[in-house]
Amino acid sequence: MPPTSIDYLRAHLEEALATDGRVSEQGLHVDVAGGVLVVRGYVSTEQRRAAVDAIAGEVASGVAVRNEVSLVPLDEPDGEERVG
Amino acid sequence: MIRVAAFGDCHVGADSRGLLRGAMARVHEHADVLLIAGDLTKCGTAAEAEVLAAELDALSVPAFAVLGNHDHHADEVEAVVSVMESAGVRVLEGDAVTVDVRSRRVGVAGVKGFGGGFPGASGSEFGEAEMKAFMRHSKVVADRMHDALTSLTCDARIALTHYSPVEDTLRGERLEIYPFLGSYLLAEAIDRAGADLAIHGHAHAGSPQGTTPGGVAVRNVAQPVIRHAYQVFVLDHSGDTTAVTERAGGVHADDLTAGHARRARGRFA
Numbered sequence: 001m002p003p004t005s006i007d008y009l010r011a012h013l014e015e016a017l018a019t020d021g022r023v024s025e026q027g028l029h030v031d032v033a034g035g036v037l038v039v040r041g042y043v044s045t046e047q048r049r050a051a052v053d054a055i056a057g058e059v060a061s062g063v064a065v066r067n068e069v070s071l072v073p074l075d076e077p078d079g080e081e082r083v084g
Numbered sequence: 085m086i087r088v089a090a091f092g093d094c095h096v097g098a099d100s101r102g103l104l105r106g107a108m109a110r111v112h113e114h115a116d117v118l119l120i121a122g123d124l125t126k127c128g129t130a131a132e133a134e135v136l137a138a139e140l141d142a143l144s145v146p147a148f149a150v151l152g153n154h155d156h157h158a159d160e161v162e163a164v165v166s167v168m169e170s171a172g173v174r175v176l177e178g179d180a181v182t183v184d185v186r187s188r189r190v191g192v193a194g195v196k197g198f199g200g201g202f203p204g205a206s207g208s209e210f211g212e213a214e215m216k217a218f219m220r221h222s223k224v225v226a227d228r229m230h231d232a233l234t235s236l237t238c239d240a241r242i243a244l245t246h247y248s249p250v251e252d253t254l255r256g257e258r259l260e261i262y263p264f265l266g267s268y269l270l271a272e273a274i275d276r277a278g279a280d281l282a283i284h285g286h287a288h289a290g291s292p293q294g295t296t297p298g299g300v301a302v303r304n305v306a307q308p309v310i311r312h313a314y315q316v317f318v319l320d321h322s323g324d325t326t327a328v329t330e331r332a333g334g335v336h337a338d339d340l341t342a343g344h345a346r347r348a349r350g351r352f353a
Binding site (some may be wrong): 021024027029042043044045047048072073075077078079080082083 | 087089093094096097107127157240301303307308316318
């Protein structure tokens, strides 16, 4: 069986990150750069950020994956906006 | 002056305990009311809603929410709503509520909304049953928003959705997924009914600010966009004590304050 194209692995990883309950994040985006799958976007917790690596290892084993996912800052607002 | 705190897409799960509690306990220092623009939970379970309810335990301002697509995932919508309402958060879906703050009455009309796309790149209710159902749902929820907004009599009206009513606040997302992020039908409903502010979430890579074709300010408050626990908006309605009222498809000028009339003229010209 021929190796799975990295384009399909990219799509499978995006699907898994959206549907796997360890992350469940549709807002994560996977790019292909120089043969590496690069995951970007935000998650709420460190556990979910770590789970990105775990899921990538399961879905795209044998391909290098760079996890550039950030945690959502949850500081209180430092200002307000006047609207209306 | 009405101060509105808003956020969306907190995606609370079992691993979220303690992340929001501190900020939520101090919302009253910055705002009079809190709006949550959907995706309260990660996978839509009642257990996750319980975690969020605990995070909101010390919240001391009125709170209103709509659900998002994540909150539907586990098919536990009724239980999620029940948990949130027990925690004092009123969950809106085609409903409109008013709350009095600082001697002003603010009205909130809420629906989840749905996808469908925007002018020039919108789906149609045609073809396969699945496609027709998709677009029909988009129309149904937009109609709910219109009806909820027009039922309000208040000083300031806010349209609260999870999905976006405009493309402006999607900038940064891939163009190809816009039809999954919102629908122009929501904006059309908001413009027809009139509102002072439209708040939504869902588009994590989108932009914070936009405007409907009729001139209503739209704000994307998804936490990855605002990069804070919540955002505060100030609606200045000093001396404004009447509401825009749509009757038989038009706006009665007698009911309009200067600001409302200006916006309404733009919409109905």
